[in-house]
Amino acid sequence: MKEIKNMKENELFQNSEEIANWTYSGATLYYKDCDLKPAVSEKFTPGQILxxxxxxxxxxxxxxxxxxTRFLxxxxKAAKLYEVNPANERFGHCCINANSYFKVLDIYKIGDKTQIFLLHIPxxxxxYFRQVQSNIDTDFIQKARDSFDNKINMEPSPELLEPFWLERTNFPVGMDAYDKFYPLDSLTPLQKEAQPLFSGIRNLTGDTSELNVPEPIIFSDPGSDEKGGFWKKLFGK
Incomplete structure (x- = not known):
């Protein structure tokens, strides 16, 4: 049993340094605001993978x-599409690729406003991120909360309230049109006309390694990410 446990631990930490570099190096905060029904926003929980x-x-x-609701x-690896299409520069338009994965790091509420903080992961x-929370995540969460504290009383950016932008952003991350989470054990097929954009985003962001090639995720240890698990606590609270 001990040998099996050690094998699982070694598998968990395989490429961990490369994974951390991909995730944290050059990470920038991006914004997506929308209106969600309480029954939808309540489905998001810290530690969840999307x-x-x-x-x-x-x-x-x-x-x-x-x-x-604000998704922060x-x-x-967000592509700066406004540099490709200057007409969208006023929106600060960036794009994260299809079939990308995220971890819910934090959910923070002030009055009737909620911020759902996501970490883009390969x-x-x-x-790895399903079972590990690093000290970097703890620092990120504090910065995310500080950002919400500072911006909650600011005026919204008028450009981000234009119909063009709202049509592209006024829906939750990680859910389909029926407010159901996309399953992790399958991928959403891309139509032929979407393939150039998918490849273009990978090239623009330098995301060309095998580390972030979308793949169905199958968990063989469904109970291992229970709150209080050893690996969750190893690198952070």
């Missing part, structure tokens, strides 16, 4: 929030 089936439009512009996303880092 797969987003579609291309995720986000903005680097941080300002006040008009709607009831820490990502090192496909081959899902099992």
């Amino acid at each position: 797969r987003n089936g579609y291309f995720l439009d986000v903005s680097w512009k941080g300002a006040g929030i008009k709607f009831n 996303i820490a990502s090192s 496909a081959k880092g899902v099992k």
Whole structure:
């Protein structure tokens, strides 16, 4: 039994340094505000792993929030599409690739406003981040909360309230049109016309290694990520 446990631990930490570098090096905060029904927002929980089936439009512009929910996303691999299409520069338009994975780091509420803080993680880092929370995550969470504290009373950016932007962003991350989470054990097929954008985002962000090639995630240890698990506590609270 001890040998089996050690094998699982070695598998968990395989490529851990590469995974950490991919995730944290150059990570920037991006914003996506929307209105969610309470029954939808309550489905998100800290520690949860999400797969987003579609291309995720986000903005680097941080300002006040008009709607009831802000998705704040820490990502090192968001493509600056406004540099490709200057017409969208006023939106601070960036895009995270289809079939990307995220970990819910924190849910923070002030009055009737909620911030859901997500960490963009590589496909081959899902099992690692499912069981490990690092001290970097703890620092990120504090910075995310400070950001919400500072911006909650600011005026929203008028550009991000334009119909064009709302049509692209006014829905939750990681859910389909029926407010159900995309399953982790399958991928959302990309239509042929979407393939150039998928490849373009990988090239623009330098995300060309095998570390983040989307793949179905199968967990063989469904109970191992219970709160209080050893690996969760090893690198942080």
